[in-house]
Amino acid sequence: MKSKYQKIKGTFDILPPDTRLWKEIENILHNISQQFSYEEIRTPSVESTNLFQQNVGYETDVSKEMFAWEDQSKQQIALKPEMTAPVVRAYIESGFFRSNPLCRLYYIDSFFRREKPQKGRQRQFNQFGIEAFGSSSVEQDVEVILMASTCLKALSINETILHINNIGSPDTRTKYEQLLTKYFLQNTKALSNLSQKRLHSNPIRILDSKEKEDQLIIQNAPTIKELLTNTEKTDFNVLLSNLDALNIKYEESPHLVRGLDYYNGTTFEITTKSDKSQNALCGGGRYDFLVEQMGGPPTPAIGFAAGMERMIIESNHEIQKNNIDMYISCNDLKNSTKCFSIMQHLIENDYKVFFDTNKKSVKNQMKDAIKRNVSFVLVVDKNMTIKNIKSHEEVVVSDFQQLLNFLKTQ
Numbered sequence: 001m002k003s004k005y006q007k008i009k010g011t012f013d014i015l016p017p018d019t020r021l022w023k024e025i026e027n028i029l030h031n032i033s034q035q036f037s038y039e040e041i042r043t044p045s046v047e048s049t050n051l052f053q054q055n056v057g058y059e060t061d062v063s064k065e066m067f068a069w070e071d072q073s074k075q076q077i078a079l080k081p082e083m084t085a086p087v088v089r090a091y092i093e094s095g096f097f098r099s100n101p102l103c104r105l106y107y108i109d110s111f112f113r114r115e116k117p118q119k120g121r122q123r124q125f126n127q128f129g130i131e132a133f134g135s136s137s138v139e140q141d142v143e144v145i146l147m148a149s150t151c152l153k154a155l156s157i158n159e160t161i162l163h164i165n166n167i168g169s170p171d172t173r174t175k176y177e178q179l180l181t182k183y184f185l186q187n188t189k190a191l192s193n194l195s196q197k198r199l200h201s202n203p204i205r206i207l208d209s210k211e212k213e214d215q216l217i218i219q220n221a222p223t224i225k226e227l228l229t230n231t232e233k234t235d236f237n238v239l240l241s242n243l244d245a246l247n248i249k250y251e252e253s254p255h256l257v258r259g260l261d262y263y264n265g266t267t268f269e270i271t272t273k274s275d276k277s278q279n280a281l282c283g284g285g286r287y288d289f290l291v292e293q294m295g296g297p298p299t300p301a302i303g304f305a306a307g308m309e310r311m312i313i314e315s316n317h318e319i320q321k322n323n324i325d326m327y328i329s330c331n332d333l334k335n336s337t338k339c340f341s342i343m344q345h346l347i348e349n350d351y352k353v354f355f356d357t358n359k360k361s362v363k364n365q366m367k368d369a370i371k372r373n374v375s376f377v378l379v380v381d382k383n384m385t386i387k388n389i390k391s392h393e394e395v396v397v398s399d400f401q402q403l404l405n406f407l408k409t410q
């Protein structure tokens with residue numbers, strides 16, 4: 001039967017049993033974050049449109065693909081397409097920067113980008129991410145990358161590549177932009193239409209192009225490495241030697257600039273080994289100037305975000321069995337109060353219960369219990385009879401304590 005209503009293009013329902021998988025994966029990520037001493041942050045789904053335009057960058061895909069509108073009071077608002085700008089806004093607005101200078105936050109949330117939907121690319125998607133404020137040291141970069149790597153390992157995502165780069169300071173970036181513009185101008189005709197447009201608005205973005213005709217030109221483009229200062233080069237080497245010591249494999253990717261404007265210094269992405277188009281699982285980097293740009297005090301920062309849907313596709317995590325301990329069968333209205341009392345007590349004692357409110361026949365309830373992977377059915381009439389689904393044994397109990405004692409011995 002065709003439903004009268006369909007979900008909006010690019011959005012998905014997460015249904016059972018997948019919701020259980022999501023919950024388990026979310027729990028793993030919550031636990032790891034807490035082990036690394038990060039605290040959870042939650043921010044509103046909507047923000048001022050200009051928060052993203054001004055700080056993620058007017059010319060970035062993320063800003064251009066926002067779900068944004070003017071509301072009834074003529075405010076320009078947008079569904080958040082990413083979390084770094086909202087976290088920085090909250091960090092400044094709440095005064096956290098005063099009370100908590102070395103501040104480490106994480107989130108699991110939904111984001112919205114009006115991209116062309118395809119496998120692994122949705123218009124509403126979920127990210128797990130972290131943001132670490134207050135440390136400019138390269139050790140902070142190591143910690144953040146160690147955390148990303150720990151999360152993927154814990155989710156049994158094995159075949160990945162960590163791509164890493166250092167894009168230097170904003171000054172270096174400006175010089176690099178000039179160098180790239182010069183190089184791309186010499187190759188304008190061979191570039192895709194999209195890249196030709198970007199050549200004048202944001203030439204660095206051409207390095208992110210997925211267009212076939214751009215790939216060879218990108219491969220031969222100058223890298224930012226030649227423009228880095230000695231300190232930046234040394235820091236990068238310290239970062240790499242720490243990753244070596246932690247046995248975190250990486251590939252230096254001198255053209256990795258990332259699709260958002262706020263980055264400087266270390267940038268990284270973790271992709272699957274496959275060359276399918278949506279293979280980026282996780283991306284992040286330093287954004288040492290964003291807090292100040294958004295009105296806060298100068299505060300170095302670094303973070304990453306990982307796509308939940310993409311991680312779940314790649315994860316080999318095995319979902320735990322959802323065993324129901326007791327199926328309660330009650331076919332007579334006058335016993336239902338007794339059933340609810342049993343249910344209440346079982347739940348208070350940490351058992352999982354299924355109560356058939358449809359009052360099927362006991363025979364059908366037994367079939368249903370098998371389907372639901374239940375071990376015992378409790379038939380409540382004037383007695384309380386426990387039926388063992390597998391062995392077909394039956395035990396009559398006279399009160400709740402006896403029922404509890406029985407369950408404890410199983």
Ligand code: HAM
Nearest residue numbers: 082084120121122125280281282283284303304305307
């Ligand atoms: P991003 O690279 O735009 O970075 O997104 C991070 C990850 O979110 C991607 O690697 C991908 O796994 C997932 N993702 C992005 N767009 C979609 C989509 N349309 N459908 C499914 N998954 C998607 C950021 O968002 C930065 N805020 C990360 C960051 C945090 N940098 C510093 N701190």
